[in-house]
Amino acid sequence: METGIAELSPFDLTGTVHHDGHGGVADELATISGFLTWAPPGTAEDLRDDVIDVRRAVRALFAYATGREDSRTDPGLSREEALALLNHYAGRERVTVRLDWPDPGTPPLLRLTGTADLPARLARSAAEFLSGPLRERLRACPAPRCVRYFVQDHGRQTYCKTSCANRARAARHYARNR
Numbered sequence: 114m115e116t117g118i119a120e121l122s123p124f125d126l127t128g129t130v131h132h133d134g135h136g137g138v139a140d141e142l143a144t145i146s147g148f149l150t151w152a153p154p155g156t157a158e159d160l161r162d163d164v165i166d167v168r169r170a171v172r173a174l175f176a177y178a179t180g181r182e183d184s185r186t187d188p189g190l191s192r193e194e195a196l197a198l199l200n201h202y203a204g205r206e207r208v209t210v211r212l213d214w215p216d217p218g219t220p221p222l223l224r225l226t227g228t229a230d231l232p233a234r235l236a237r238s239a240a241e242f243l244s245g246p247l248r249e250r251l252r253a254c255p256a257p258r259c260v261r262y263f264v265q266d267h268g269r270q271t272y273c274k275t276s277c278a279n280r281a282r283a284a285r286h287y288a289r290n291r
C-alpha cells in the first residue's frame with residue numbers, strides 16, 4: 114500500500130514509555146515537544162492524544178498477550194476495551210482500489226493507495242503484528258522496573274536489552290547476599 118510514509122513498528126510506540134533509570138517510568142510523549150521529536154516529520158501536534166490512546170490500547174493488548182500485569186503504565190483497559198480503541202483508530206485508514214490495464218498483451222495491474230494519519234498507521238501495524246506469526250515470540254521484559262516489550266530472537270533471549278540482563282543479574286546477586 115502506498116501511504117507515502119515509512120512504516121512504524123508497534124515497538125516504536127510501546128517503547129515510548131520506559132524505565133527512567135531512577136525507579137520510575139519516563140514517557141517520551143508526555144509533552145508536545147517530546148511527541149514532535151518522536152513522531153515522523155510533519156506530524157500535527159494535535160494527534161498526540163490520539164497516539165497516546167493507541168499506545169494504551171497496544172500496551173493493554175501486549176500485556177494480555179504476554180500475561181504481564183503492569184498497572185504502572187497501563188491502567189484499566191480490558192481486552193475488549195483495548196480492541197475497540199485500537200479498531201477505532203485503525204478504521205480511520207482509507208484505501209482506494211484501482212485496476213489498471215493499459216495494454217491487452219500484459220496482465221492488469223491492481224493498485225492500492227491509502228491515506229492514513231499517524232494513529233491509524235500505528236493501529237494497523239499493531240493489528241498486523243498481533244495477528245501475525247511474531248506474536249508468539251512477544252515477550253514482556255522481566256527485569257526489575259523495565260516496562261518494555263520485545264520480540265524474542267531465535268536464541269533464548271530473556272531480557273529486552275543487555276542493560277536489563279545486567280540489572281536483573283545484579284538484583285539476583287543482591288538478593289542472594291543479603
Ligand SMILES: [Zn+2]
Pocket residue numbers: 254255256259260261272273274277
Ligand atoms: Zn528490559
